[in-house]
Amino acid sequence: MSVGTPSVLHDPFAEPPAGATEQAYGRSPAQLFWRRFRRDRVALAALAVIVALVLVALLAPLLLKLLGLPGPNVRDAKALDDFGAPVGPSSAHPFGVDDFGRDVFARTVYGARVSLFVGLVGTAIAALLGTLLGLLAGWSRGWVDALLVGLVDVMLAFPVLLLGLGIASACTLGGGCAGGLIEPGLRTVLLVVAAIGWTVIARVVRGQVLSLREREFVDAARVGGASELRIVTREVLPNLVPTVIVYSSLMIPQTILFEAALSFLGVGVSPSTPSWGSMLADAAPNFDTQWWYMLFPGLALLVTVMAFNLLGDGVQDALDPISRQ
Amino acid sequence: MIGYIARRLLQAVVVLVAVCALTFVLFFLLPSGDPAVLRAGRRATPETIAAIRAQLHLDDPVWVQFWAYLKGVFLHFDLGYSYYSSESVSSLLRSRLPATLSLTLGAVVLWLAIALPIGIVSALRRRTWVDRLLMGGALVAISAPVYWVGLVALYLFSDDIGLVPLLPGANRYVALSDDPGAWFGALLLPWLVLAGAFAGVYARMLRTSLIETMHQDFIRTARAKGISERRVVLRHGVRVAITPVVTLLGVDIGVLLGGAVLVETVFNVPGIGTLGYDSIRYADFPVIQGTVLLAALFVVVANLVVDVVYAYLDPRVRVSG
Numbered sequence: 001m002s003v004g005t006p007s008v009l010h011d012p013f014a015e016p017p018a019g020a021t022e023q024a025y026g027r028s029p030a031q032l033f034w035r036r037f038r039r040d041r042v043a044l045a046a047l048a049v050i051v052a053l054v055l056v057a058l059l060a061p062l063l064l065k066l067l068g069l070p071g072p073n074v075r076d077a078k079a080l081d082d083f084g085a086p087v088g089p090s091s092a093h094p095f096g097v098d099d100f101g102r103d104v105f106a107r108t109v110y111g112a113r114v115s116l117f118v119g120l121v122g123t124a125i126a127a128l129l130g131t132l133l134g135l136l137a138g139w140s141r142g143w144v145d146a147l148l149v150g151l152v153d154v155m156l157a158f159p160v161l162l163l164g165l166g167i168a169s170a171c172t173l174g175g176g177c178a179g180g181l182i183e184p185g186l187r188t189v190l191l192v193v194a195a196i197g198w199t200v201i202a203r204v205v206r207g208q209v210l211s212l213r214e215r216e217f218v219d220a221a222r223v224g225g226a227s228e229l230r231i232v233t234r235e236v237l238p239n240l241v242p243t244v245i246v247y248s249s250l251m252i253p254q255t256i257l258f259e260a261a262l263s264f265l266g267v268g269v270s271p272s273t274p275s276w277g278s279m280l281a282d283a284a285p286n287f288d289t290q291w292w293y294m295l296f297p298g299l300a301l302l303v304t305v306m307a308f309n310l311l312g313d314g315v316q317d318a319l320d321p322i323s324r325q
Numbered sequence: 326m327i328g329y330i331a332r333r334l335l336q337a338v339v340v341l342v343a344v345c346a347l348t349f350v351l352f353f354l355l356p357s358g359d360p361a362v363l364r365a366g367r368r369a370t371p372e373t374i375a376a377i378r379a380q381l382h383l384d385d386p387v388w389v390q391f392w393a394y395l396k397g398v399f400l401h402f403d404l405g406y407s408y409y410s411s412e413s414v415s416s417l418l419r420s421r422l423p424a425t426l427s428l429t430l431g432a433v434v435l436w437l438a439i440a441l442p443i444g445i446v447s448a449l450r451r452r453t454w455v456d457r458l459l460m461g462g463a464l465v466a467i468s469a470p471v472y473w474v475g476l477v478a479l480y481l482f483s484d485d486i487g488l489v490p491l492l493p494g495a496n497r498y499v500a501l502s503d504d505p506g507a508w509f510g511a512l513l514l515p516w517l518v519l520a521g522a523f524a525g526v527y528a529r530m531l532r533t534s535l536i537e538t539m540h541q542d543f544i545r546t547a548r549a550k551g552i553s554e555r556r557v558v559l560r561h562g563v564r565v566a567i568t569p570v571v572t573l574l575g576v577d578i579g580v581l582l583g584g585a586v587l588v589e590t591v592f593n594v595p596g597i598g599t600l601g602y603d604s605i606r607y608a609d610f611p612v613i614q615g616t617v618l619l620a621a622l623f624v625v626v627a628n629l630v631v632d633v634v635y636a637y638l639d640p641r642v643r644v645s646g
Contacts, residue, residue: 153336154343159583159620162601166351166613169605253468260470261587265602280473284591287476294480298473305468 029242036318043314049307057112064106069093072110072274076101088292096292098282107274108296114263114275115304117186119256122193126255127248129194130201131240137202138209139232148202155199161261164192168267185270189262193255201247208243212236242319249315253308260301276301329636337625342395344621348614349391381408398618405611409604414615417600424498425596428519428588429581431512433574436520436527443524444531444570445563451536459528466525475518475591482514498594515592519585523577527570535566572631579627583620 027035037043056063061071070076079097081087088096095104137148155163171188212218213236221231262268263277264284271278276297283293361377362369378384382393397403404414443463447456484490496514499507538544539562547561548554584598593599597616604612 150339150343153340154347157340157344157621157624158347159580159601159617161586161598162584162605162613162617162620163351165586165602165605166348170352257470261472264470264472265586265590277470280470280476284472284476287480291480294473294476298470298477301473302465302469305470306464309464309468 033318037314040314040317042310043318046307046310046314049303050311053112053304053307054116056109057116060109060113063109067105069106070103072106073102073272074106076103079103086290086293088290095296096290098279098290098293099286104279104293104296107279108276108300110274111276111279111297111300112304114186114269114273115256115259115301118189118193118259119252119304119308122190122259123197123248123252123255125190125194126197126251127201127244130198130203131205131244133198134202134205135209135232135237135240138206139213139236141210145206148206152199152203155196160196160258161265164196164258164262165265165267167192167195168262185273189259189268192262193258196258197251197255200251201244204243204247205240208240209236212239246312246316246319249308249312253305253312256301256305256308326636330633333629333632337629340625341618341621345395345398345614345618346391348617349387349394352610352613394614404615404618407604407609407612409607409609409612414611417612418597418615418619421595421597421600423500424594425582425584425589425598427501427508427512428515428585428594428596429578431516432519432523432581433578435516436524437574439520439524440527441531443528445535445558447528447532448535448539448566449558451532456532460532463525463528466521467529469522470587471518471522472587472591474521475515475588478514478518479591496593498592511592512594515588515594518592519581519588527573530573531563531566531570534569535562538562538566541565571634575627575631576624579624580620582623582627584616 064071076093076097079087079093079101086097086099086101087093090096093103093105095108097103098107133148137145168188171191218231218235221235226234259268260275260277260280263275264281266278266281268277269275279297280294280301283290283297287294361374361381361383365374365377382390385393394405397405402415404418406413407417410417443459447459450456479496481488482490483496485496496511497507498511501508539558543565544557544561547557552560582597584596584601586598586602588594589596589598590602597619600612601616601620603609604616
């Protein structure tokens with residue numbers, strides 16, 4: 001096997017690093033980010049898919065009405081055959097129906113709502129929590145830092161799915177937890193996602209803060225008479241933004257898969273809310289005869305997670321052009 | 326070196342005690358099913374339930390129960406008894422471990438065999454159609470939910486219901502000691518499904534790492550010495566680039582030995598993962614606690630091994646770590 005010629009290996013040096021040719025002065029970091037991001041055709045395509053998915057999720061009722069399909073929980077007895085078994089894809093039901101005669105297309109479309117909501121909002125909560133705790137630990141050091149690092153170590157040693165199942169089933173069985181603040185269903189799923197997801201972000205943010213606090217611009221701000229709070233919010237926090245954005249965007253697909261796994265195992269959103277994970281759980285016992293009920297939610301999940309993975313890669317490349325080399 | 330290992334061992338014990346404590350807090354503070362009610366059966370009188378509560382020491386204060394548990398675990402290696410089946414938790418775990426071990430180790434071998442060549446070829450043929458094709462495949466592999474891939478694979482390949490019955494005995498786990506052939510047949514599909522997900526991650530990681538490494542000065546030096554390109558890549562490049570992959574491998578093996586809940590569920594593999602899942606559904610607290618502790622033990626030991634190997638390879642770690 002010949003393993004590549006030197007000219008192939010030197011490929012990245014043949015092109016100038018991103019930003020070298022463009023006028024880098026007088027542009028905000030956001031503008032620079034966008035200039036690099038929009039050159040990445042794959043990431044743009046992923047973004048377009050995500051925008052389309054968000055629109056489908058938001059306009060689900062309208063979309064179904066336009067296509068003349070029933071709602072996600074409408075049971076159509078006529079769609080079952082003489083033995084009460086569901087019928088596969090037809091003109092009336094493009095993705096077929098499930099055991100109760102509910103339209104699989106409608107349920108798949110509505111399932112996007114749960115996945116996108118938990119993926120975006122859950123990740124945002126986890127990122128916010130992780131940033132706050134990481135900032136607190138890295139800035140105060142001492143025992144606060146030791147405590148947080150220890151807690152992160154413990155959380156990372158914990159089997160993630162069992163922890164999620166434990167919290168979720170406790171909150172579901174008892175009709176809610178934390179004094180009724182966390183109801184079963186969506187709120188419980190968000191709680192689980194946040195309780196598990198903050199660790200990664202907190203760890204990275206802490207490391208960054210530990211190095212940022214030694215930098216000269218922090219000394220300069222202190223000499224200039226800035227208060228601790230001002231230094232943290234005005235000097236340190238803005239420097240954390242790129243890191244937090246990169247890690248959050250890479251976390252979204254993981255969060256979506258995690259929610260689907262919880263729903264698949266029966267502790268996600270409530271059964272009446274269609275979600276891709278719970279649809280797959282419903283499909284699992286009869287997947288050999290009702291292939292359509294297994295295929296479409298899984299494909300929807302695959303496409304969504306792929307789009308977010310590609311977007312995350314693109315965001316990472318655009319915010320951190322050096323690591324591309 | 327000994328001082329470093331001792332320090333890391335102490336940290337590991339602290340983490341394990343903290344995991345115990347967290348599990349206790351989690352399942353006592355959050356309202357889950359009452360184990361006494363579950364154990365008593367359907368038509369239990371309040372007296373029976375009260376008697377069971379006393380027998381299980383459920384009315385003792387939490388810290389008394391916790392202390393008794395810790396003493397049992399660390400002094401006598403006693404993990405207690407299942408509320409549900411009255412079997413001892415350690416014998417339950419022991420009976421489930423072979424399945425999880427088989428699943429994990431087979432999958433590890435498989436995913437390394439898939440990921441390493443893909444990562445290397447992709448890095449060397451960067452931005453060619455080969456690279457795009459392989460990385461596209463890796464992206465699909467990391468994006469697909471593993472239980473769905475499992476269902477699709479069963480639909481296509483299992484011998485009883487599959488369209489193309491290639492793989493015999495999938496879905497029916499047999500112990501290795503009973504029938505090695507059936508064991509292999511039953512695990513082939515779960516191995517492939519589990520390995521696929523990880524192979525994607527590892528191929529992407531090795532590619533990035535190798536691309537970075539191939540631009541370092543020592544690679545230029547190696548080339549300048551006139552060594553064959555193959556040797557430059559394999560002996561010099563990959564050897565350095567594989568470091569982050571090894572770290573991740575240690576952690577992933579640790580995590581998987583704690584039970585692959587989703588794959589075990591889909592393929593009916595009676596492993597640690599299904600045990601933990603069932604114990605949560607039955608509010609079988611001693612079994613939950615035992616499963617979580619075993620999983621945490623594997624993760625902690627895996628981290629320890631990785632760290633010690635690094636300390637051995639790189640003296641700087643010993644001083645600062």
